[in-house]
């Protein structure tokens with residue numbers, strides 16, 4: 001289920017073509033390569049999280065999918081169209097957060113939404129939309145008087161006003177307090193479940209990705225390092241236990257293994273008695289994700305490629321000190 005570099009996120013099982021298809025996507029800013037061959041498929045009606053640390057390439061990917069940035073190489077189809085050539089009709093099927101509304105800071109919330117509704121043929125009712133994103137109480141407020149979290153909700157309302165089939169949300173909950181975050185998560189769930197909207201969101205928060213997404217792709221340093229449903233990723237992370245112990249010469253030892261009881265049995269035999277400071281632990285998805293991110297950061301500093309970040313050390317049989 002997990003991938004190594006360049007392996008595609010598995011194809012959709014249903015007959016409908018994927019809403020998003022990305023193959024071999026590469027992007028360079030000048031001489032700096034930031035996407036190294038990304039493959040993705042997002043199915044109709046699913047919430048898909050592109051998860052990764054700062055600088056992983058999430059926004060770059062989303063901007064290419066939205067048609068705002070020209071890729072360096074690779075094939076991209078969004079709703080069957082190459083975003084680099086998407087016209088107004090295509091754009092009208094997509095909900096995204098435009099920066100342009102920020103020029104309308106003096107407008108009142110409901111006015112702004114009503115204004116943006118006029119750009120669409122069959123817009124949502126602005127009052128209903130404000131209720132959906134929990135901004136009814138703020139409808140008469142000037143945009144520049146909203147809190148950060150309220151502005152993000154307005155972003156989402158603006159993204160939804162044209163009844164899009166597909167919504168891009170780039171780090172939507174940045175700056176939210178816990179309650180606003182929970183409300184926002186409920187909103188995304190309702191959109192996908194009740195309205196069949198396909199959502200691609202980016203986040204650097206694993207908990208958020210696990211909570212919201214039907215499928216997650218982990219992007220680190222411009223490469224998809226693992227992907228799957230949250231349950232698949234968690235199972236994969238826990239497939240190899242970490243065994244720690246202190247060797248008879250006093251050194252701390254550590255090994256990853258799919259069969260910890262056999263390892264402990266072998267150690268017991270080798271040592272000829274109880275294994276000191278023995279610990280057996282199944283890594284959580286968070287452990288694995290953080291380890292993957294830290295390894296990438298270390299490799300970047302050392303300018304070394306990371307070949308198998310998700311299954312770090314798994315099955316290698318080496319006993320690391």
Ligand SMILES: Nc1ncnc2c1ncn2[C@@H]1O[C@H](COP(=O)(O)OP(=O)(O)OP(=O)(O)O)[C@@H](O)[C@H]1O
Nearest residue numbers: 029034052053054055056057058059060061171204
């Ligand atoms: N316009 C640009 N010109 C040059 N380099 C850029 C540009 N935009 C992004 N980058 C670089 O590309 C890399 C990926 O950036 P990107 O914004 O896509 O990452 P991200 O995963 O969205 O990060 P964050 O979580 O911090 O928003 C980073 O190293 C960034 O510095």
